[in-house]
């Protein structure tokens with residue numbers, strides 16, 4: 001069970017419509033439109049919904065897919081995977097274990113030298129904290 005449990009009404013109040021669509025309804029943002037696709041800053045990516053640390057810039061790579069991509073989770077206990085057979089495709093969903101929010105999908109076409117995994121994550125599901133700076137709340 002996720003640590004953070006809120007009603008859908010509560011999530012709707014806290015998240016923007018696009019964040020809600022992706023995080024709570026397993027939506028996907030348009031490729032190349034996300035805020036972090038070309039972010040090369042050093043720091044930590046956390047869950048936009050609950051703030052749990054998820055991915056580090058250390059494992060971010062330029063996948064040319066149009067979404068922020070990582071070879072591994074930074075905090076393994078916060079990043080869960082489960083099979084997703086929606087849309088007639090067999091894929092592996094990536095979700096935040098802390099709140100159950102949808103993050104993206106996991107593929108096996110990542111850089112071989114880094115383990116071959118590609119965590120393909122929606123920017124809208126993430127908040128970014130640049131190393132050495134306090135987390136800024138955009139809202």
Ligand SMILES: [Zn+2]
Pocket residue numbers: 047048049050051052096097098099100101
């Ligand atoms: Zn979360």
